[in-house]
Amino acid sequence: MTTAAINGSKGDSLACVFCGSSDGNDPVYAEAARELGRELVKGGYGLVYGGGTWGLMGHLARSVHESKGKVLGIMPRALTRLEGFDDNLGEMVLVDNMHERKSKMEQHAAAFIALPGGFGTFEELLEIITWSTLSIHRKPVIVLDTNGYYSALREMVTKAVDAGFISPGKKNVAVFCSTPAEAVAAIKDYTPLPEQPGLSWEPKVSA
């Protein structure tokens, strides 16, 4: 399946959003997800995401859909009950496993944004950051730090740079923003890492 075949019309630029499949216990998180949906569409972006209808995933996808933005959801068959599947929100694609999900999300994304979430969200964000440091992609990576949710991640990165495990030039590969509007603006302002020389990734990720 090609990007054009999935996107339908050309000109859809999709932002890939990683976020939780629960609401969290403060309404500020759901509100940030809904506002991000509206800001994405205002900024000319559709959404590619994990395909769930529960929690922040659902708030975000419904918000994009209601704002007349394109929604593309990619979900492993095994998770349809756990994350909630609803193909009225946009185009929903079922895949076999977690890797296929993330690989297809990456292929369709013009940029990546992380909202609050749990372990799955943390790993999706860190994987896409890692792929950027290895020049597997050079797309914007934005962390929407609602309520300071990601302050410990910032500390983790600072500690790794200070301890010599992350080079200082890679410290800001992910840009931290406080509001959805800033996050969408940061996509356009993003400066990619310099391309790492001597790496040849073909195929870049297996699908």
Place this chain on the structure above:
Amino acid sequence: MTTAAINGSKGDSLACVFCGSSDGNDPVYAEAARELGRELVKGGYGLVYGGGTWGLMGHLARSVHESKGKVLGIMPRALTRLEGFDDNLGEMVLVDNMHERKSKMEQHAAAFIALPGGFGTFEELLEIITWSTLSIHRKPVIVLDTNGYYSALREMVTKAVDAGFISPGKKNVAVFCSTPAEAVAAIKDYTPLPEQPGLSWEPKVSA
């Protein structure tokens, strides 16, 4: 290639270790990697890892090899120059991409341990934690918190539990340890998460 074919003799139980391909700027990290190598062999474990010879990866693999333990390294072809490739340390397997690396490491591992590292290490650790929460595997996951390197990760998890994005029952899916000896002991003491009902992962991860 089957596990038996790679492992050579049956009875090799391999611990999968995620760690940095640099030394960090404090000798305590390299010493922890070497000591972990010795403790693994003492505990009856060989090593499966990313296959690099530089940084903590190299210290660890040489230590296991010198202690007469089995070493299995799995490296994407694209990274042989960046991470250093040396097939005198054990059995080194080249694969096509990052997913194939992680998938093969998971298949051969009896347990997972994270030493300090950078973005790649963080994402490998969080991926294997995520897979545990989704019942893709139920193997021990241990964080070797040398020098308090992972204290921010602990805070990140605590914040996610407090905010309602990680259920309290999953808070301790990864066990934090201060020394290599404790980390190896924690493999044997590990209590897996209850199996998540209703998930059917076949194939569990694509190879």
